[in-house]
Amino acid sequence: MKFTSALLCALFFVSVPVATACSKSITIYNLSDDDLWIAPYYTDGKTAHRAGEIVRSFAQTYIEIDRPTWHFWKTREFAYSYYQVDLADSLDATAWNNVMSKNISELQGSSFTITKVGGVFHVYNALQWALAKPYWDAMGEVADLLTNPFEHLMKIDHPAIVNNPYHSTQAVVRVGNELHPDEKEFLYQRAPVVKAALEKMLGESLDGKYLPNISIVGSGGGYRAMFCTTGSLVGADQINLLDATSYISALSGSTWAVSSWFATGLPIKQFRRLLIEKANRGLHEINQDELELIGESLKVKIAFEQPLSWIDLYGHLLGSVLLSDFGNERHRVYLSHQAERVASGKWPYPIYTAVRAEEGAASEWYEFTPHEVGGSWLGRYTPSWAFGRKFVEGYSVDYAPEQSLGFLMGIWGSAFGANVQQIYESLSSHIHFSLTQELIEKVLLAHVGDERLTCGEVYNFVLGMRKPITQLEILEMVDAGAAPGFNLPYPPISGERPERKADVIIFLDASASVKKGEVLKQVERYARLHNLDFPYINYKGIDKRAISVFKNELDPEAPVVIYMPRINDPMFAAALAKPEYAHYASYLRGFDMEHCVANDCCNTMNFEYDFNEAMRVTKLTEFNMLMCKDAIANAIRWVIDQRS
DSSP states (O other), rough: OOOHHHHHHHHHHHHHHHHHHHSSEEEEEOOOOSEEEEEEEEEEEOOOEEOSEEEEEETTTTEEOOOOOOTOEEEEEEEEEEEEGSSEEEEEEEHHHHEEEESSGGGOOSEEEEEEEEEEEEEEEEEHHHHHHHHHHSSOOOOSSSHHHHHHHHHTTOOOTOOOOTTOOOOEEEEEOOOOOHHHHHHHHHHHHHHHHHHHHHHHHHTOOOOEEEEEEOOHHHHHHHHHHHHHHHHHTTTTTHOOOOOOETHHHHHHHHHHHHHOOOOOHHHHHHHHTTTTTOOTTTOOHHHHHHHHHHHHHHHHTTOOOOOHHHHHHHHHTTTGGGGGGGGGGGGGHHHHHTTTTSSSSSEEHHHHHHSTOOEEEEEOOSSSEEEEETTTEEEGGTTTTEEEEEESOOOOOOHHHHHHHHHHTTTTTTOOHHHHHHHHHGOOOOOHHHHHIIIHHHHTOOOOOOOEEOOOTTSSSSTTTTTTEEEEETTSSSSTOOOSOOGGTTTSSSSGSSEEEEEEESSSSGGGGGGHHHHHHHHHHHHHHOOOOTTTTHHHHHHHHETTTTTSSOOOEEEEOOOOOGGGGGGGGGGGGHHHHHHHHOOOHHHHHHHHTTTTTTOOOOOHHHHHHHHHHHHHHHHHHHHHHHHHHHHHHHHH
């Protein structure tokens, strides 16, 4: 039986209560024609111990029971049987296998439905029942659908599962902050590329001289940051800086630029053209076929009982637009695919970021690379292809396929999405099931309609290990530009992992406000707090210049910091009159970035740019990079001379 895209999209809207409900009681609807006995249990998968009273559930009625409190290493389930005697205080492995049961953790929600078809009982949580009920109403029965989701998907040969190269590989969490072996190999392969590029940039041989680790750090700021970062990279390519760069650390809108660029494998200038063409429609302007693709992707997460949040929808909408050139495969584009891109050293190494979103968390950053996901504060890393799987004591206990790149984009850029009500209003014209609309409007929007998109949720890959956050079943992650993070992803290249420590850091600041370098101040505070080498920053006039260079003359080990805000630098205005810059003048004359941010399309909440709007933004940062070529080259030359 084929899912319809509208239903699957609707299914997602109902998923939030399932993923986040913390109700102390649960409601069980017995829609079968049989009276049953029901009781809650703790179980380790073999034996079980009853955690509450046995309750009689009459046919075609409902009951409420208390959900047991969370217990480390125990699963909470309710068991049901025709016979009260089957639900003893303690059940051994044989007795437990002889009763029917259903997981009732918070992730499963607070509502469950028992049905019976062909003499076989099926139990659905609210998410699964929202999917099954329309077919029940239409046909008077529920097909064998989602009762064993994994088997069902295997039967229909879902490509995300069938084509998963790690479908039978157990993932192991790597301990320690030493770089992944493949990242070390990247640095070895990248060195001759960096050397050749620097020799072109500086016009001199670097034989026998120190080769600096140059890192570009791209800020957040929605589509504005996406276009600003892309323009800067186009300019960097023209002055040989892009090939001289080892790392690109990205945040929020910059992650959308870098990750989709890496996914395409196109030269950066050609990619920019493609990106601009794709960004001329809003996130809500997707058609029925695209909703179908989103639904197909969400089915896989449902099958493996993975938590869902609004970020799943948001990320898939981003993927629908920014990865549209992959057609029907757009939601099967993965971060691990980029490992092949960096293997030869011809591309810089991308690092994408998020921060902890649990209440009371400090500024603790997650980093996502083509090889693994983790953080220096945690000292633990999971393979990127296993991120989102269930783990116990450092080993995966299922074989779920990799999270889609679109979903990760949603996590990385989740700080400023439209609220739930706005998303629904944009998509509601595509949702044709009346039941769906009733569920959304009466159940979901009444509770969370005004909440903003907050965080992504995934299973904790360090569950049970002896490190921080090992007691959490679910990890919450949010755009690193949101507190407790800040809008320039400095930590991954700061020296917290010494093998990555940057000698030259080029901060590309496309924040909504660059006044007085406020975001750079947050970076500096982080560096001081964590005893990381960082030069003294003079903030006077830093927001009036397209480039500011800072270095510690007394400590050549400290990085050189180059700060490049997304501004119109008046010192460069005269250059636009020169014939060689006429192309830039056609876009930049009369364009005021500050006005655009405050009053026009460049505001962070805008997800739709026409061709000229996008070109103005990206041409500004490209032009600034060209104008700053000498200042950048001189800063790099200074580092080489000091360290050689």
